[in-house]
Amino acid sequence: MIMTALAQGSQHGYRIMTEVEEISGGRVTLRAGTLYTALDRLRADGLIDVDRQEIVDNRLRRYYRLTPEGTERLAAEAARLHANATAALSRLNLGTLEVTT
């Protein structure tokens, strides 16, 4: 979900938290400790990287972005989930999944 939050461009920590909450429809609330552990792991795996950093209100703010490998991985995972959802809906006779862009 963090990678999805970064799909449209680089974001800083606080913005990622609010985006994740929005994407999940309020079901997932990330806390700072969890967020930064996940960011650390995603960076170590080469899926995200620091885009830039700036000082706001005397505080360091880093912006994270997806790396090309991260973009590829997110697209592959989204396609896999989409295929699973389509198969489930089709078996339930609810038609195919509409993808809105």
Add this chain to the structure above:
Amino acid sequence: MNDSPELEKRYRRLLALYPRSYRSQNEEEILGVLLDTAREGQRRPGVAASADLIRAAAWLGLRPELPRSAHTVRGAIRLMCIGAVLEAAALVTYLVTASSVRSVMLRTDPAQWPAVLLHIRAVEIGGPLLMVLWLWLAWANGRGKDAARRALIPLFGLTTLGFAFVLATGGVSHSPADLIVTGVVWLFQIMTLVLVFLPASDPYYRRQAARR
């Protein structure tokens, strides 16, 4: 943003639990996010936020710093963690079945009982120590400590000797369930040893040694 110096001070105390190297790079950034998410007028970190920071600090302190390229070491560390769990299972199985072993021994070969009792006491003391040792080995190998990799050799030697002794005596001091668990632990040790000494693992240990 909540600008309370009191809240900031308390968050800093919690962030002090993080590993020093991580803190030096990320403390100010995380603190900014914590203060951004704090309610207006809040003076103390919430219970959930505090628990989350403590859990994250523990994870960062214990996690192996493995790059994805070191997949053989990663596999070995997983096996070491499973090894600790298996040691616990072996110990529990042994203790649970000890009374039935005792009654069979006293009925069939009472002269052997003192020696078996000594063995049971050794397992009771050695079992928890082995669990701790497995966890330490996982932690130290995760940090690329070559001594921890080499320490697996005598450990495997001892386990093999112990296992061979049990088999040579016809498994008299062990129940069948305990023999199976001990055999599985032994197999895990072989796999762990092979993984850490594969040529693919060498660059990781060399790189970590060079960094120190």
